[in-house]
Amino acid sequence: MIILGMFLCIAAIGILCWLLFTLAIFALPLFVGVSAGTWAFNTGAGWPGAILVGSLAAGLTLGVGQILLGVVRPIWAKLAITLVFIAPAIVAGYHASHGIAKHMMPSEIWQIVFSVIGAVAVGVTAYLRVAGMTAADQSGRDVVRA
Template structure:
């Protein structure tokens, strides 16, 4: 049984890392959705109203980002839009990597080093994914 535990544990870690890299581009819309849903719930909307408001807010945030990447022409403005999506992904990537590093190593210094490397990797991946949303040749 122990022989199955090690490969399955490694597969689970690989799956969660892949999921983190894939979903990092949605960190900003997710944050906006959670914030709007929390506001709606505390404003008296109930859990169903909070879910509806959260879905709409997250979808609108993602849509606005994609539309702005298509409409805006200057490269510096596109970079600012992309960095708006990348910054929350880097923060989420740092904390996710730090959680994994805390499980793997006792040294706090190495935890921070690996967390920083993970945040940079997730930031670069997110920047490439957001840049893929922009139209080519403009």
């Protein structure tokens, strides 16, 4: 049973890391949606209104980000938009890695080291995903020039 528990623990960590890497680019829309939903709830909208406002704010944030990445031409502006989406992913990656590292090792220094490594890995993954969305949008744009 102890060996089964270790394998289940490793599988759970793998699944959580996969989820973190997959959903990293949605950290900014999630933060915006939760903030807008909390604001709506505190102003008296109730649960349904808060969920509706949060969902609309999150969707609008993701949609505007994708439109801006497709429309904006200067590379420095695209990099700035990409960094706006990547910064919350890095913060989320740090805290997720730190939560896992706290359970795995007693040394606080090594916890921070592995948390920073996890944050960098999540940041790079989020950057590649956002850059991949931009490259997919731009793939057929410059094919025909007269």
